[in-house]
Amino acid sequence: MKEKSLAQYMHPQVKQLEDELHNKQVQLNFLMRITQAINANISQRELFEMFSQFLQRDLGVKRLAMLFREATTWKCHKAIDYIPKDIEALSRILVKKYKDFSKVGELSDDLLKPFELVIPVYHKDDPLAYVLVGKIDKAEDAYDRFKFMISITNVVAVAIENKRLFNRYIEQETYKKELELAQRVQQMLIPSELPDEPNVELSAIYRPHSNIGGDYFDYCKLDDGSLIICLADVSGKGIPAAILMANFQATMRSAVKIYHHLDDLVRHINTTLVGITKSERIVTFFILKYDPQTRRIEYVNAGHNPPIYINGLDQRFLKEGCTILGAVEHLDVVDVGTLQLDQSESLIVMYTDGLTDLRDSSGAYFDEQKLKDFTIAHKKITAKEFNEELLEAMETFKGQSAYPDDIAVVTCKIKATSI
Structure with missing residues (x-):
């Protein structure tokens, strides 16, 4: 039991x-x-x-x-x-x-x-x-x-x-490598030196807001001795902007050898751009062509900030042109502006909107009128000295504030000729 x-x-x-x-x-x-x-x-x-x-x-x-x-x-x-x-x-x-x-x-x-x-x-x-x-x-x-x-x-x-x-680490490393590649691409696109022409002084400022900016400038000399200078602001930042910029430069440099009239050139660039971006990205663009033999300038402003032209008492903004590029497939109207220079010295200041978007401590902008006043006050110095003074003025104006956007400036001084 x-x-x-x-x-x-x-x-x-x-x-x-x-x-x-x-x-x-x-x-x-x-x-x-x-x-x-x-x-x-x-x-x-x-x-x-x-x-x-x-x-x-x-x-x-x-x-x-x-x-x-x-x-x-x-x-x-x-x-x-x-x-x-x-x-x-x-x-x-x-x-x-x-x-x-x-x-x-x-x-x-x-x-x-x-x-x-x-x-x-x-x-x-x-x-x-x-x-x-x-x-x-x-x-x-x-x-x-x-x-x-x-x-x-x-x-x-x-x-x-x-x-x-x-x-996320892998994605960041991949993006970092892509960013480094895009930076190298952009460094190749932005001219490290501007040409040393007998009667033309060129000087540039380039300050990307981030590692890769959307501003672009370029120049080329044609077989007939004419000089092409252009400035563009590509929408967006980073890798997509760098890729679009590379396409834009390739299109511009190949087209400038084929199209001898600026209106035809701009139309071709616009059509190519629309084909690439499907109107999802836009570019503001300014291009001028200077013939040193005739001292004649032709230009087209495609929705870009108007450059400042100073020749004695002739002081104006260069606005003739058309709408921004990449927005519509066909540009119906492309006006070509012309300037017939006399023998005296002329100054042209081209810039992107990062410059006029600068603000001081009170919130006031470094607007087009301020830039025009600065240009008139400093018109007699060389193009390089002008940009050095402009950089100093920009730093003083913004104070401790950060730059709000990319900034590109191309200063072109056409020297006087003897009669």
Whole structure:
């Protein structure tokens, strides 16, 4: 009788120990599998699937929602027996009220009532994920299951966060290399030196606002001795602007050898630009052609800031031209402005809107009139000295403020000739 009584007493304990051992083995096996999967760098989707299947099959979870943070927003990556509703509102409730493993009470917010437990995952003070579970099978080892559920949730969430950070690192490194390449491209596009012509002084200022700017200037000398000078402001910044700038320069340099009239040249550049960008990007553009034999200037202003022309008492803005390039496929009207220079000295200052967008501490702009007044006051010095003085004036004017945009200035001084 005593032996039978002892067996009856021991049997439930043995059964309980066997069940606990089995559950621990199941948990250990899954921990090994999930660790191997993480080391094998399986996709995020596959990781979510493994995790949700384990919660369902081995931990008795019948309802599930897995919310993970992505930058500044939250996304429900996996849901079982639950239709995600207003994830932004739900995430705000979770971030505000749930920093530890918690049971969902009867007085909880309506969005949480489908669930029984909230499992948050934090890194320091930053929430990474929330796993919401409901319809959990009742069992004697529920407490142990909950503890393992918390542990494995942390493992999976941290693995996914590490994967996200690694992918972001790869993206940043890729972008960095692309940026370096674009910088080298732009450095090749912007002339490092301007030509030394007998009767023409040229000097340039180039200050990109970021690593890669959207401003561009160029020059070329034609076979007949004429000089082409142009200045452009490409919409956008960064790599797309650098690519468009490279295309723009290639188009301009090839077209200038074919089209001898500026209106035809500008129309061709515009058509090519529309073909490349599908009218999604625009370019403001100014181009002039100077013939030193006749001292005649022709120019077209395509929606660009009007350059300043000073020749004695003749002081004006050069506005003749057409609309911006790249906006419409066909330019119906392209007016060509002309200047017939006399034997006296002439000064032309071309610039982009980064210059006239400069502000002082009171908010006043370094506008076109201020630039014109500065040009008149400094018209007698060389082009190089003019730009040096202009740079100093820009720095003084803006004070401690940052430059708001790219700045490009091309100063052209055509020297006087003897009669």
